[in-house]
Amino acid sequence: MxxxxxxxxxxxxxxxxxxxxxxxxxxxxxxxxxxxxxxxxxxxxxxxxxxxxxxxxxxxxxxxxxxxxxxxxxxxxxxxxxxxxxxxxxxxxxxxxKTEVFARVVRAALTEKESFARPVAPSAEPINVEYVSANPTGPMHVGHGRGAVFGDALANLLAFAGYSVTREYYINDAGAQVDVLARSAFLRYREALGEAIGDIPEGLYPGDYLKPIGEALAKTHGRSLLDLSESQWMPKVRQFAIDGMMAMIREDLAALNISHDVFFSERSLTQGPDGSDLVGAVIEDLRQRGIIYKGRLPPPKGQLPDDWEDREQVLFKSTDFGDDIDRPLIKSDGGYTYFASDIAYHKSKIDRGFLNMIDVWGADHGGYVKRMQAAVKAVSGGQGHLDVKLCQMVKLMRDGEPVIMSKRAGTFVTLREVVDEVGVDAVRFMMLFRKNDATLEFDLAKVLEQSKDNPVFYVQYAYARGRSVLRQALGIFPDLDVSAQALAQAPLDRLTDEGELNLIKLVAQYPRQIEAAALAHEPHRVAFFIHEVASAFHSHWNKGKDMPQLRFVNEDDRLLTCARLALVESLTRVISSGLSLLGVSAPQEMR
RNA sequence: GGUCCCGUAGCUCAGCAGGAUAGAGCAGCGGUUUCCUAAACCGAAGGUCACAGGUUCGACUCCUGUCGGGACCGCCA
Known part of the structure; x- marks a missing residue:
């Protein structure tokens, strides 16, 4: 409503x-x-x-x-x-x-359940949200975690708003990096077979997380891979390592209550089960439409890369679609560029029925937005729409001091470690308590404080406090029916205090806030709004200290108590609804 | 050199698809409170919304430029 x-x-x-x-x-x-x-x-x-x-x-x-x-x-x-x-x-x-309108709002919040805040006419339009898409070469770090939580909450929000949402993960399993991964895993394989491998050579992944992969390879293949040349073992080891990394990443995501509907393999674009080459096909298609040509790019201004060579290459005319410069599709070694694959990938999304696409990327990929949007326009004949949400960096802090992170020194903090230390709720809420394009400071100590300074606690506590009020009411009126249906029958016209009316007005605003957040693709608005609701609730609760007549539970006035409990219940429903969209739990008590 | 993001109170940040006197939380200041419904409460103060133009009845919001901070800048992902 x-x-x-x-x-x-x-x-x-x-x-x-x-x-x-x-x-x-x-x-x-x-x-x-x-x-x-x-x-x-x-x-x-x-x-x-x-x-x-x-x-x-x-x-x-x-x-x-x-x-x-x-x-x-x-x-x-x-x-x-x-x-x-x-x-x-x-x-x-x-x-x-008129005052009865507010009574109607409270009743609606109590009886309409989810549909209270759902936009009136859900479109059921398909939309694809691609997020995380971390390279399968190691554990996820905190920055990945932000994109993961953001994408997940955004998907929740869109699903709630009536879209038919597909959550997708693009596995970058085709580039040179996964070959490096395979070599690193092969080294660990030799180690598992008893070889002294010494220090991990420069250019390979040194992390211990590859040890289990090496051991598993040894278990599966015995010593049989040792006699093969790299080109022979590479495909096997690579896929094995990628599968291992993806399993690890899925576990990390599961620890954050995140799961995807589709895991899309980059490699499958060029090596489909039927031998198809979708990248080649899309390039051919664009070529026939005359938006691919051979030409030279001007060298980048400023500092010239050492290995710059002026040469003719295959270019996509992305300037026709709003980009600043045309973009190469074929590498000097003859392979497709990452961008070429990405065009085919987004074409695949369109072919699967998604004219609405959202990509969640790290801010360091900001330079790719225009070309990707240009490509989507070109490939969809102007029908597709891609919104790219960039998530800025996360600065990890502890008691106001930055946590020093260095891969080399081994002080690198993984996402999993953070989740294990502070819990899912804190991670998810804090990741969403900031606009996606603003850098975020995440203080490991603060998010565990039980104080008003800690927004996670503050909001969850408001919910718990609401539950507590109901429990206490039952202590005084043991036979009271506190079900939402019963509370909706309460004489809501007894809610006349200004503080109470303000609370109702917040409840009335909730559907509007949800709609705006979904429209803008900005889940943080939900977090800020329920924080505001929590704040107003706590504040009104505190007034009851000095003015006992304002307390929610009034021993001498059963009907008034019912009306106020109805208000409390509508507030806790707003808070728990918001929390659930963010993927944060709503605890019955905080003791 | 170019592209994108950011610049709002001392600090950390909101500001709702342009709207009325720009908000919150911390810190600081001044009070109240060790009470009780569960982890304090109230008040005052704090601003050239980086700057300069433009569009508009109206701009923190949109456009252009400048300054400052960050990210990225054939073929890596």
Missing amino acids: NLFAQFQTHISQMLIGLIGQGRLPTDLDLTRFVVEPPRDPSHGDLATNAAMVYAKEAKEGFGGPRQLASELAIMLAQSADVAEAEVAGPGFINIRL
Whole structure:
């Protein structure tokens, strides 16, 4: 039940009526105005800028925006839910709602369950969210974790908003890096067979995590691989190592309650089971359409790479689709560039029915956004849409001091270690308590504090406190029915305190916040909003210290208690709903 | 040299698809409270929204440029 959306529709209909009367132009864009909560509560419960937005269009039929505003206000004032509507400031229409509307909001929050916050008309449109996609060459680090949690929460949010979401992971199992992985694993294999391998040579992965892979290789193949040349053992060892790494990564993800629907192999693009080469096919397709050519690129300005050689190469005309420079598709060794594979990969998404795609990348890949979007445009005939969400770095801290991380010194902190140390809830919440494109400081000590400074605790505690209030009410009124259905019958018109009304208004805002977060692809908004709800709840709870008449449970007034419990229950539902979208648990108690 | 992101209170950050007097939390300042419903509470102060133009009835928000910080910059992933 989205009050704001209801009024948006309501006012749209009024405008359509005015168009029908010939007082507004027929081509009026009805999406331009908004209905929102006014910043200053004294302005009322809802405000709309409709009259100002259509100031120009209102000139002829109304002589100006103010007249349009006052006519709209008169119509609004006659609406069933409206207590008062008046024109204010430069032409806003401020609306004050009848108190029973708020009672209805609370009842809706109690009885509608999930659909309370779900947008009215779910589109069920397919959307593909690709996230994590960490190279299968080692354990995930904290930066991967941010993208993982972000992508997962975004997928939750979109699914909730009615999209048909596919969660996808792109396995980079085709580049030179996985060959290095294979060589590193082969060394560990020899080690497992008793060979003294000494220090790991430069250029190979030194991590201990490859030891089990080496041992497993020894177990599976015995000494048989030792006699083979690298080109002979490479395919076997490589796939074996990749599978091992992916299993490890999936475990790391599982520790964060993250799972994907599709794991898409880069290698499968060129080496499909039927021998197909999708990369070659997409290049051929683009060639026939004349957006591939052979040419030379200007050398990069500034510092020239040492091995720069000016040569002719196969280029994709990405400048035709908004990129700054055309991009090479074939490497000097004849292989496809990563970008070429990525074009085929996104083509595959489109072919699988996803015109809506979201990629979650690390900020260090920011330079690839334009070319990828250009490619999607080219490959989909302009039908596909790709949104790329870049996640900035995570700075790991402990008690305000940066945690020194160095792969070489062995002080590198893996994602798994962080999850094991502070728990899933803390990791997930903190990763989402910042805009994705802002760098994030993650303090390992702070997230375990049980204080108001720790937002994870603060929000979870608000939920637990809400549950606690219900338990305490049962202590005083043992026969009370505190089910949502029963509480929805409470005399909600008894909720008259300003603090209580403010809490209800927050509940009323929740559906709107969810919709906005889903639309903007910004799950952090959910985290901030439930933090705000928690804050308001704690604050009102604290008022009960000085003013016992405000306490939620009132021994002398059973009906009032019921009404307040209904409010508490609607609040805890908002908080737990938000937490579940973020993938954070809502504990019954925090003791 | 280019592209992208960021620049909001001392610090860490929000700011809702342009809206009314720019918000919160910490720190600092001044009080209250060792009470009870579970881990304090209240208040005041703190700002040239980096800067300069532009679009608009209206700009922290959109556009251009400048400055500052970060990331990236044929064929690596």
